[in-house]
Amino acid sequence: MLDRLSADIARHSVGLWSETAVPRLSLITLDELVAPADLLYDPMVCFISDGAKRAVAGERSWVTARGDMFLNTLRVPVTASCERVPYRSAIMRLDAHVLTELLLDMGESSPRPLPGPRGQVTAPMTPELLDAVTRWVRLLDAPDDIGPLAHRIEGEILYRLLGSPLGPVLRQFTLADSATARVRAAAAWICEHYAEPLTVEQIAAVAHMSTATLHRRFKAATGMSPLRFQKQLRLQEARRRLTAGETTAASVAEAVGYVSATQFSREYRSVYGLPPMRDAARLREQLTPGS
Numbered sequence: 385m386l387d388r389l390s391a392d393i394a395r396h397s398v399g400l401w402s403e404t405a406v407p408r409l410s411l412i413t414l415d416e417l418v419a420p421a422d423l424l425y426d427p428m429v430c431f432i433s434d435g436a437k438r439a440v441a442g443e444r445s446w447v448t449a450r451g452d453m454f455l456n457t458l459r460v461p462v463t464a465s466c467e468r469v470p471y472r473s474a475i476m477r478l479d480a481h482v483l484t485e486l487l488l489d490m491g492e493s494s495p496r497p498l499p500g501p502r503g504q505v506t507a508p509m510t511p512e513l514l515d516a517v518t519r520w521v522r523l524l525d526a527p528d529d530i531g532p533l534a535h536r537i538e539g540e541i542l543y544r545l546l547g548s549p550l551g552p553v554l555r556q557f558t559l560a561d562s563a564t565a566r567v568r569a570a571a572a573w574i575c576e577h578y579a580e581p582l583t584v585e586q587i588a589a590v591a592h593m594s595t596a597t598l599h600r601r602f603k604a605a606t607g608m609s610p611l612r613f614q615k616q617l618r619l620q621e622a623r624r625r626l627t628a629g630e631t632t633a634a635s636v637a638e639a640v641g642y643v644s645a646t647q648f649s650r651e652y653r654s655v656y657g658l659p660p661m662r663d664a665a666r667l668r669e670q671l672t673p674g675s
Contacts, residue, residue, distance in 0.1 A: 435471030442608025626664035
């Protein structure tokens with residue numbers, strides 16, 4: 385079944401990342417190992433049918449491989465790298481409204497939250513889940529079936545996820561006033577304001593938490609403190625701009641919120657191993673037209 389899903393993903397992929405006509409479904413296909421990539425994960429479930437990928441978020445690192453699924457419930461900057469190719473995965477972007485309607489249909493109007501927030505969790509796919517995901521991807525072979533059937537199969541996948549080890553964390557995703565929801569709101573707010581001078585007190589106010597509670601729960605959910613989260617966003621955006629050819633490290637440092645170009649260069653080198661301009665030149669050399 386995994387081979388069949390891998391073949392379906394490859395057949396409908398155009399490049400590394402492919403958006404599809406099926407709502408909330410994207411496909412990832414990679415045939416050669418490439419350098420680790422800085423990404424901003426959104427709420428999603430990743431179903432891996434072949435290969436293996438490592439993701440690093442702050443102090444947390446995890447590997448998901450062939451036959452695994454991975455749930456992420458908040459926006460978080462990560463460094464991702466493939467450890468085994470060919471790599472094939474189907475991505476389901478989470479929609480809280482769709483999930484809430486399903487829980488109501490199941491008679492779960494008051495889901496039980498976990499004691500503390502968890503942003504990411506992995507587990508093996510069951511045969512039933514694998515079958516449903518394969519049928520979801522195969523709708524791309526029959527475009528006329530997408531409208532009538534896509535939301536039904538999506539609902540089946542979510543239903544089976546709720547009964548899996550991902551279920552407790554997935555249920556938290558729908559709660560409007562849980563610790564997880566408040567951490568998610570704080571993370572989203574930092575993503576919007578990362579280039580501004582931020583304080584822990586400001587972020588705690590957004591999350592409606594004390595600074596101590598915010599620090600503890602934010603780190604539990606993301607693998608890093610709120611201010612380190614902000615710094616990672618700044619450095620990732622700076623690297624993207626430099627690789628795209630923006631002029632100087634000093635101008636990019638200012639654009640992403642650094643007051644001191646020296647501090648920017650020091651922090652950039654501590655994360656990426658090279659000064660900003662040398663790192664960007666190295667990345668541009670590695671890139672191919674297909675990258």
